Amino acid sequence: MLTVLLPENDRSAALRQLLEPLLPAGSDIRDPDAGLDGLHSRRLLFAVALDEGGCNMAYYRMLSRLRRSSDLLEGCTAGCIVTGVGEFYTKDVARDMVFAANQAGCGFIGRPLVEATGSLRNFRTQAQIGGTDEVTAFHAALAELIARLDAWEKPAPIRNVLALHASQRATSNTLALWELVKAGLPADMEVQEICLRNGTMADCNGCSYTACLHFGEQGGCFYGGPMVDEVYPAVRRCDALVMLCANYNDALAANLTACVNRLTALFRQTRMYDKRLFGLIVSGYSGGDLLARQLISALNMNKSFYLPPRFSLLETANERGSLVKLPGIEAQAAAFARHIAES
DSSP: OOOOOOOTTTTHHHHHHHHOOOOGGTTTTEEEGGGOTTTTTTTTEEEEOOOOTTTTTTHEEEEEEHHSSSSSSTTTTEEEEEEEEESHEEEEHHHHHEEEEEETTTTEEEEEEEETTTTTTGGGHHHHTTTSSSSHHHHHHHHHHHHHHHHHHOOOOOOEEEEEOOOTTTHHHHHHHHHHHHSOOOSSSSSEEEESSSOOOOOOOOOHHHHHHHHHHTTOOSTTTTTTIIIHHHHHHHHHHEEEEEEEESSOOOOHHHHHHHHHHHHHHHTTSSSEEEEEEESSSSSSSHHHHHIIIIIIIIIOOBBOOTTTEEEEEETTTTTGGSSHHHHHHHHHHHHHHHH
């Protein structure tokens, strides 16, 4: 049984009509303008239809409400659908919405998003793989998402944590934050760290789908190297992936981005639905939320990691060594460690 949050506009009726026959028995469709109270611990499906300008005024009112609360959606688990008239803004709206809902206490299943641009060209590859047309591929994706959300069960407790970073330990505020968090993890939790700073992390070669699938079936990737020898086995083994992200230019470091891209071959063979994603993000100035959205898009929406509620810890620390001097930082790090252990 799902609760669908459908912000009303002149495009939402068509989306409602599309969803109604696919929903499990007992599901209800709610206009967020009627209120967002009383949703704790529900299975939610966010469904947003954008207009010609890539906007939905009722959606923005819902977004504002989500951003003002830290527990409005406590205990909820969700997926989302965004449709557009043009070719832009569907993914942008989805990332903003998932980040805001996550900050308000909502978790998201792996690959939680079905988006449909106006032309449905974003379904061309799926249609070709399935031997069908774009409309049928879109409808099949909707049905598959709804079925997975309805059947979702919380993964087993975390026993193994993998932390990936591309920072220099002697100067990194990001690694200083991680050390504080790591110190608060249970003693029986295995923790592995991999540094991607050694200069050997080649980015994705852009292989065809069939070539990538072939390499994935062999347990490897076109380039091989440390990504295949060290990172792939660690990702397979872990229950939780912690991305340690320093923000200098409002984006993930190049080596972290290359790592995410190279996970595609592993993803072809291994879904990450039962692996949690966490992020520690330290900015010199501002923009940590931009990196959080990037992690959501790349690893939750694309690579299928489960996004626990409040998955990220964001801090601002510019000068070397200033992170550990922030007021209350040890308590925040300890609380986040408990959050990881309990997720």
